[in-house]
Amino acid sequence: MIEVTDGIKNLTGYSVADFIQDQLPLNNLIHPDDQQPCWNEIQTKLSQKAEYDIEYRIINKSGETHYVWEHGVGVYDNGQLTELVGFISDLTPKTKQLEKTKQHQQLLLSLASSKHLALGELIPFNQLLAEQSALTLNVDRVSLWLFNQQQDAIDLINLYEKSSRSHSSNISLAEADYPEYFKAVRVGRAMDISDITEDQRTQEFIPAYAPKTGVTAMLDVSIRLAGEVIGVICYEMVGHARRWAIEDIAHASELADLTAQLIANKKHIEVESKIIEANAASKAKSQLLATISHEIRTPMNGVLGMVELLYATPLTPQQQSYLDTIRDSGGLLLTIINDVLDYSKLNAGKLQLITSPTAIHELFSSVIWLLQQTHHKKIEIILKKEQGLPEHLMLDNHRLKQVLMNLIANALKFTEQGSITVSYGALDQQQWFFSVTDTGIGIDPKTIPLLFEPFEQTLSRGNITEGTGLGLPICKNIVDLMQGSIKASSALGKGTKVLVTLPMHPAPQPSIPADNKGILSTSLHSNQQHNAPLLNVLVAEDNPTNRLVIQGLLTQCGISPDLCANGLEALEKFQHNKGRYDLILMDCDMPVMDGFTASRKIRQLSYASSHLQIAALTAHALSEFRQQAYEAGMNHYLTKPLKLSDLKNLLLNLERLPKATSPIA
Incomplete structure (x- = not known):
């Protein structure tokens, strides 16, 4: 070592003299498992006279493991390597922050998929939330308070104390005793108070509450439902001050939103239960499920969006594995939500088929290929084609694929060994069939009539109850x-x-223009980063986590958007900037002013450019909300969770659009 800066001591614990005078080899500090890969990478790059970038672990003087990144380059004299020059950066803080973010997202996903959320079960849901968030936020106490019917006090629903692992309730705080605190709860979103003795909003707690509980720092987040504050979640430290990070506030706010959604679900269930008692039970159930599925989509946008952003960051194999688990679990939850919506549409008679010429063999092959890539069992999926079936049929290929995937996935669930055979072919000139046959555990013939009934899961198929019980009824x-x-x-x-039997409607082989093939290839299959530096984009979204997700996705597309938290702010930004935006991503449900109203007002402005595009960004997935968006002056309709591929397609289409104002379906 010829020269090294003083920063080496902070990283390794060894002084500059240890490396210069005593000639301590840096290689001795590299983790044994990383030494040979580092050596190989450096030698390869030096042989090419190229710079090198490597990540590895070091073990410092205290025995602690640090993740580091090294960048280096060789110095040559007459073609001979004489020196190495470079620098090393400590990645450990970034790695720890990434792990903390993953823990937050895992908790959100766990709570969002909890049956207590869907069923509106407040106490067990909050007990689970309190216990888990006490760990992820590293706090001593977590409590949920809701306003009483008179709105002049908050009642303790549940208090969790980490030290004793105990839950308690039955306490009330009156507004008359804590006026400043109540005012802050009603007006603000979050109170991040590092020392309650120094903040005006919490000095009222010093005479009685603080001495009794030992609380010294508080992070309190208001729970809002339909624009009204209905309660507060409190995260408290005992015995010492705490400076709350932005990530802590965002995570606590997301948990408050989940609680609000549970209370909304609870109210929906109570209302819909009365409807069920007075009217047809099946219709009321479908309406209720549609509402619940909508409420879950908002936090799912944060969960899956953050997952997509994390994939673009440096990950260790273990982190990649954790992230894959979050993504797969989120995908399962989203499948359940979509099943609920499909069943609701079917039950209400609102699902319509869209027929087009369909290549049957390609459809069956693609479905089987996809499932072969994603299932983890040693089960062979066999495709058998019978004779007499035309190459192309007129049908709704999306819905046929949905039925086929559901049947094969169901067979995989209940088959541990053997195979699954998918057969298809013509029965006669008017009918064709396809079948899915498995070698699984089978069903008691007496229970077969229940297979296609909603919410039924046959006990004879073992203890596997994953899902909604809606897959086969939807099929x-x-x-x-x-x-x-x-x-x-x-x-x-x-x-x-x-066995599925369908009417046969032969269709001519469709022709796909070359330019359309190019568009499909670019928009759906390209992994290249989309770059749209000339587009000016405004995002209106009241949920902080969702704003962060959308901003991150747009950044990956080369766009730095302007952000605002409600429709009124969007209108004001648009007016302030004289309508210079090309695209507005507009959430529909926002406080102060909703997205529908904001879109109408923007369209009415005289200087609103004719090429301005407004895209609805919403958790509503039903057709009536789509129509409402178009009537409000929006051009596009994106549903949450927002995927990067959907955003890229929108931006690509936006770049191709002529300067016109006609809405795009």
């Missing part, structure tokens, strides 16, 4: 819409066969 409803039939046959221990 049956779609097949009925296609004027076909579906039936199952099975025997315990010998497997199950599901």
Whole structure:
């Protein structure tokens, strides 16, 4: 070592003299598992006379492991390597922050998929939230308070104390005793108080509350529902001050939003239960499920969006594995949500088929290929094509694929060994069929009639209850819409066969223009980063986490957007900037002014450019909300969770648009 800066001591614990005078080799500090890979990478790059970048672990003088990044370059004299020059950066803080973010997202995903959230079960949900968030936020006490009916006091619903791992309730705080605190709860969003003795909003707690509880620092987040404050979640430290990080406030706010959604679900359930008692039970149930699925989409946008952003950061194999688990679990939850929505549409008679010429063999092959890549069992999926079926049929290929994937996925769930066979072909000149046959655990023939009933999960198929019990009923409803039939046959221990029969409507082979193929390739299959530096984008989104997600996705597309938290702010920014925006991503449900109203007001401005595009960004997935968005002057409709591919497609289409104002379906 010829020269090294003083920063080496902070990183390794060894002084400059240890490396210069005593010639301590840096290689001795590198983790044994990383030494050879580092050596190989450096030698390869030096042989090419190229700079090198490597990540590895070092073990410092105290025995602690640090993740570091090294950048280096060789110095040559007459072609001979004489020196190495470079620098080393400590990645440990970034790694720890990434791990903390993943813990936050795992908790959000766990709570968002909890049955207590969907069923509106406040106490067990909050107990789970309190116990887990006490760990992720590293606090001593977590409590939930809700306003009483008179709105002049807050009642303690649940208090969790980490030291004793105990839960308690039955305490009330009156507004008359704590006026400044109540004012802050009603007006603000979050109170991050590092020392309650120095903040005016909490000095009222010093005479009684603080001495009794020992609380010294507080992070209190208001719970809002339909624009009204209904309660507060408190995160408290005992015995010492605490400076709250931005990430802590964002995480606490997300948990407050989940609690608000649970209370909304609880109210929906109570209202819809009365409707069920007075009207048809099946119709009321479908409406309730549609509402619940909408409420879950907002936090799911934060969960899956953050996952997508994390994939773009440096990850260790272990972190990649954790992230894959979050993504797969989130995908399962989103599948359940979509099942609920589909069932609601089917039950209300609102699902319509869209037919087009479909290449049957390509459709079946693509579905099987996809499932072969994603399932983790040693189960072979076999495709058998019978004779007599035209290459192309007129049908709704999206819904046919949905039925096929559901049937194969169901077979995989209940098959541990053997194979799954998918057969298809013509029955006669008017009908064709496809079937899915597995070698799984089978079904008691007596319970087969229950297979296609909603919310039924046959006990004879073991203890596997993952899902909603809606998959097969949705398949049956779609097949009925296609004027076909579906039936199952099975025997315990010998497997199950599901047979679908459909009317045959031959279609000519469709021709795809070359330019369309190019567009599809660019928009759907390219992994290149989309770059749209000339687009001016405004994002209106009241949820802080979702704002962070959308900003991160746009940044990956080369766009630095302007951000605001409600429709009124969007209108004011648009006016202040004289309508210079090309695109506005507009949430529909926001406080102060909603996205529909803001879009109408923006369209009414005389200087609103004719090429301005407004895209709805919403958790509403039903067609009536889509129509409402177009009537308000929006051009596009994006549903949460927002995918990077959907955003890229929107930006690509936006760049191709002529300067016109016609809405795009």
